[in-house]
Amino acid sequence: MIALILAAGYATRLYPLTKDTPKPLLPVQGSRTILDLLIGRLEVLEDITEILIVTNDRFFHAFGQWHQQYQGEKPIRILNDGTSSPEGRLGAIGDIQYVLERERLQDDLLVLAGDNVLGFGLEGYLNYFHKIDRDCILVRNVDNIEELRSVGVAELDAEMRVLSLEEKPQEPRSSIGVFALYIYKRTTLPLISRYLAEGGNPDAPSYFPEWLHSRQEMRAYYTEGTIDDVGTPEAYAEMRARLGAGEDEASC
Template sequence: MIALILAAGYATRLYPLTKDTPKPLLPIQGTRTILDLLMDRLEVLEEITEILIVTNERFFGAFQQWQLEYGGTKPVRILNDGTSSPETRLGAVGDIQFVIEREHLKEDLLVLAGDNVLGFGLEGYLNYFHQVDKDCILVRTVDNIQELRSVGVAELDDELRVLSLEEKPQSPRTNIGVFALYIYKRSTLPLFSRYLAEGGNPDAPSYFPEWLHSRQEIRAYFTEGTIEDVGTPEAYAEMRGSLRNGEGNNGE
């Protein structure tokens, strides 16, 4: 299995913090960055054979510098999608397809947002994927209506099959939020190009499984752990404070 970290965004809501520093490389726990904490989650997954990080032209050098200082054991490669501004970005789904095509990927693929701080390990999620042998999305119960309106929202049956999925709904049908952690079977990867060729939205990563679930079965995996998107300067300061005080980022 290959892990793909999406890190090609420009995080304009965090300016000026992210004017010259990509959001995943912001220090979050002392000198350790959001990306460092995410890599901790991946390093313990035996079946991950390589970690790919896709970024843009503006931040490519910063990730290369991070890689020089990174002391992990798994192979890591930084890929440049060639874009240099928010106006020219490929979008999350566009970046996934860029990597699939450039690297000729033929392995199962774990896709992660590079700017999320996870309060749980990923071992259970990967075990579930192998158990059901289907493409998987990660979900958790969300009771805040404003948060639901900012993520994907799923309807599931009793077997945790996805019945519907809607990105950022104004009127959510359920309280099941979908977060940017996906596992795709190798046989599904060619469908990314078909999705985009049919005019699919290349932006948010949940748009692809929203399209996919009506064509083949997708299963959902529930977590009770926290998933923090450090989207504003205030949220960033709050997250740094909680981690400094020993809260959050615990195992499942």
């Protein structure tokens, strides 16, 4: 299995913090960055044979410098999608397709957003994927209506099959939030180009599984752990204070 970290965004809501520094490389726990914590989650997964990080031309050098300091055991490669401005970005699904075409991947694929801090390990998620042998989305219960309106929202049956999935709904059909951790079987990957060719939205990563679930069976995996996306300078300051104080050791 290959892990693909999506890190080609420009995080304009965090300016000026992210004007010259990509969001995944912001320090959140001492000198440890969001990316460091995420890589730590991947390092312990035996299934992962390589980690790919796709970024843009503006931040390619910054990720290269980070890579030079990397001391883990997993092979990591940094890929440049060639974009240089928010207006020209490929979008999350566009970046996945860029990587698929460039690397000609023939492996199962774990896709992760590069700007999330996870309060749980991924071992259970991967074990579930191997057990049910289906494409998987990761979900958790969300009580806040405004948060639900900012993520994907799913409806599931008793067997955790996805019955519906809607990205950023104004009227959520459930309290089941879908977050940016997806596992796709290698046989599913060619469908991403079909989705884009049919005019699918290339931006948010949940748009593809929203399209996919009505064409083939997809399962969901529940987590009760936290998933923090640093979306504003205030949220970033709060996270640094919390992680620095050791209040969220599960995220370390």
